[in-house]
Amino acid sequence: STVYLNGRFMPIEEACVSVTDRGFLFGDGVYEVIPAYGGRLFRLPHHLQRLQDSLDGIKLSNPLSELEWMELLENLLQKNQHRAGVNNDQSVYLQITRGTSSKRDHNFPAEIHHTVYACSNPIPEPDPTIEHNGVAAITLDDIRWSWCNIKAITLLPNVLLRQQAGERGAAEAILIRDGYAIEASSSNIFIVRDGNIITPPNSPVMLPGITRDLVLELAEQQGHAYREDNITEEALHSADEIWITSSTREIVPVTRLDDAPVGNGLPGPVWKTMLAHYRRYKDAVRLG
Numbered sequence: 254s255t256v257y258l259n260g261r262f263m264p265i266e267e268a269c270v271s272v273t274d275r276g277f278l279f280g281d282g283v284y285e286v287i288p289a290y291g292g293r294l295f296r297l298p299h300h301l302q303r304l305q306d307s308l309d310g311i312k313l314s315n316p317l318s319e320l321e322w323m324e325l326l327e328n329l330l331q332k333n334q335h336r337a338g339v340n341n342d343q344s345v346y347l348q349i350t351r352g353t354s355s356k357r358d359h360n361f362p363a364e365i366h367h368t369v370y371a372c373s374n375p376i377p378e379p380d381p382t383i384e385h386n387g388v389a390a391i392t393l394d395d396i397r398w399s400w401c402n403i404k405a406i407t408l409l410p411n412v413l414l415r416q417q418a419g420e421r422g423a424a425e426a427i428l429i430r431d432g433y434a435i436e437a438s439s440s441n442i443f444i445v446r447d448g449n450i451i452t453p454p455n456s457p458v459m460l461p462g463i464t465r466d467l468v469l470e471l472a473e474q475q476g477h478a479y480r481e482d483n484i485t486e487e488a489l490h491s492a493d494e495i496w497i498t499s500s501t502r503e504i505v506p507v508t509r510l511d512d513a514p515v516g517n518g519l520p521g522p523v524w525k526t527m528l529a530h531y532r533r534y535k536d537a538v539r540l541g
């Protein structure tokens with residue numbers, strides 16, 4: 254595939270970053286994942302705003318303007334279009350680090366030369382078995398830091414949590430902080446209770462998901478009852494439905510939690526309705 258690194262497009266095999274890069278040494282950087290349907294970037298302004306917020310959060314300037322980002326990403330999608338199916342659905346990954354330092358020093362270097370990397374990959378078709386059966390999740394203590402609203406590349410806690418989930422046959426780990434379900438290791442969470450859609454309010458301990466926001470927007474448009482509210486661990490375990498949301502997974506029903514069925518153990522009716530609205534919105538974007 255073709256990737257972008259520091260101003261140039263090149264085959265991925267040729268893309269190399271210095272061992273003195275602060276991303277490599279300190280995890281000193283941020284990233285974004287942006288889906289594109291039919292070659293059209295999905296919710297791009299939202300993703301670029303969150304990128305700006307992440308950069309502000311780590312006190313790193315934005316190396317490119319919005320227009321430059323758009324041109325770069327559209328170019329990248331075009332160069333990799335031959336790898337995507339007829340639908341041309343791809344997801345873009347982009348990462349910015351605080352660049353290289355002459356010596357390993359926690360303090361920011363006096364002069365910053367960002368490392369800017371972007372690649373794109375085909376998005377596989379949604380897995381029908383997931384939509385039919387849902388997935389399993391487990392609850393784990395949220396061992397991450399206090400600034401989870403920043404989309405930092407420093408993902409070791411998330412990696413370790415997800416690995417634990419995988420080892421217990423689950424697709425996700427739902428993270429509990431101070432007795433509340435916050436989000437999952439790489440997705441946001443929703444529950445349904447008596448027909449109401451509930452998701453935690455944005456705060457520094459979770460990532461403000463673009464998919465999450467769209468689901469709320471669609472619930473509002475459809476006149477479906479929803480609210481942003483804290484979810485206790487108890488409320489999670491007694492929910493009628495649980496969903497996880499992310500750009501690449503859309504809305505996934507969680508039908509088993511900690512080895513017990515969620516509701517009746519099948520994907521729920523509210524999930525089904527919201528996914529249909531989500532897909533309709535997506536298809537409208539694809540057609541332009």
Ligand code: PLP
Nearest residue numbers: 439440441460462463464499500
């Ligand atoms: N929460 C975490 C920790 C994530 O890593 C992600 C994205 O992968 C999400 C939530 C979902 O965010 P989005 O819907 O913007 O993809």
